[in-house]
Amino acid sequence: MKTKAKEQGLFILGVAICFALAGLSVFIENLIPGGLLGASIIALFAGTIINSFFHPAWIEPALKFTSKRILKVAIILLGASLSVNTIMSVGKKTFFVMIFTFAMCFGGGYFVRRIFGLNWKLSNLISAGTGICGGSAVAAIAPVIDAEDKDVAFAMSSTFLFDMVMVALYPIMGKLLKMSDIAYGIWAGTSVNDTSSVVASGYAFSEMAGDFATMVKLTRTIAIIPTVLVFAYIGTRMKQKELKAANNGQKVNLVKIIPWFIGGFLLLAVLNSTGCIPVEVAGFLKDTSKFLMVTALAAIGLGTSLTDFRKAGLKPMFYGITIDTLVTLTALAVIWCMGLM
Numbered sequence: 001m002k003t004k005a006k007e008q009g010l011f012i013l014g015v016a017i018c019f020a021l022a023g024l025s026v027f028i029e030n031l032i033p034g035g036l037l038g039a040s041i042i043a044l045f046a047g048t049i050i051n052s053f054f055h056p057a058w059i060e061p062a063l064k065f066t067s068k069r070i071l072k073v074a075i076i077l078l079g080a081s082l083s084v085n086t087i088m089s090v091g092k093k094t095f096f097v098m099i100f101t102f103a104m105c106f107g108g109g110y111f112v113r114r115i116f117g118l119n120w121k122l123s124n125l126i127s128a129g130t131g132i133c134g135g136s137a138v139a140a141i142a143p144v145i146d147a148e149d150k151d152v153a154f155a156m157s158s159t160f161l162f163d164m165v166m167v168a169l170y171p172i173m174g175k176l177l178k179m180s181d182i183a184y185g186i187w188a189g190t191s192v193n194d195t196s197s198v199v200a201s202g203y204a205f206s207e208m209a210g211d212f213a214t215m216v217k218l219t220r221t222i223a224i225i226p227t228v229l230v231f232a233y234i235g236t237r238m239k240q241k242e243l244k245a246a247n248n249g250q251k252v253n254l255v256k257i258i259p260w261f262i263g264g265f266l267l268l269a270v271l272n273s274t275g276c277i278p279v280e281v282a283g284f285l286k287d288t289s290k291f292l293m294v295t296a297l298a299a300i301g302l303g304t305s306l307t308d309f310r311k312a313g314l315k316p317m318f319y320g321i322t323i324d325t326l327v328t329l330t331a332l333a334v335i336w337c338m339g340l341m
Helices: 002-031 039-051 057-081 084-089 092-116 120-133 135-145 149-176 181-191 195-205 207-221 224-246 261-273 279-302 306-312 315-337
Strands: none
Touching: 002 039, 002 057, 002 279, 039 149, 039 279, 039 306, 057 135, 057 261, 057 279, 092 120, 092 181, 092 207, 092 315, 120 135, 120 149, 120 207, 120 224, 120 315, 135 149, 135 224, 135 261, 135 279, 149 181, 149 195, 149 279, 149 306, 149 315, 181 195, 181 207, 181 315, 195 207, 224 261
16 A cells, blocks of 8 residues: 555656646746747757656656646647637638648658658658647647657657747848738748747738738648548558457457547537637637646656657758758748739
């Protein structure tokens, strides 16, 4: 009994450490002007550094629970921040640009990953972070394809590094190209990864560009819904093949394999889109989702060592830079062809 009580106490302590690191990360984020460094990235990197000096065996169950279960709760609550109604406010032209950038992320990414020799899970996490909404997309897709925590860390790092560079370069390039506020807003909104980076790069160009870039980004975020469903199907089919092989070809019930949390995620998205969730409640659920996601990423960081990054080498970074660059050029080309420049 004493041993079990001790294990439970250590488990609670481990989860508390993850929440504490998340709270500290949010505090540090608020100290940094312009929102250039998000709490998710702070928690991930801080956890990785701490892991180099502090990683007792007893914390493993808590890290696994936080990075898996709490992350899934965060994804469910994320649905409350999505509204299909937002689509109507940005027009069909923005969707046209998004179609090409998504095709480049996942279609072009298929061929680029073969060049760099990355596994399909890591490459698609990076592509999702690039094509949709940075860390939120990475976190949402990771559980449905059973991605390893270190792959999540690599994908987050890749999208983060590109954003840091683009926040500085996008406004300069936009002015050199003499882009209109609307054209620049579409460009930044469809090709910069994380929401905070879109906001920073958008308003650095002009207030109107910032407003439009933010609106485009919100619309782009809705792509999480079909993307998660597609990858859930892919992950389910792969699990089915594995289980069939293990069970000597016996039929597998797909319903039992489909991730349970996707239903909650879609339910909240539908309820929010139809106006069933009050604005105040939706805002609270969104903030809760964001904090729980930071907590899960803190756990992922605490379970990822600097050695893992060294073993992975520069290939994930080069892949991310290549895909990000291709998406940037694709969005720019489509905007130019549409005569919006």
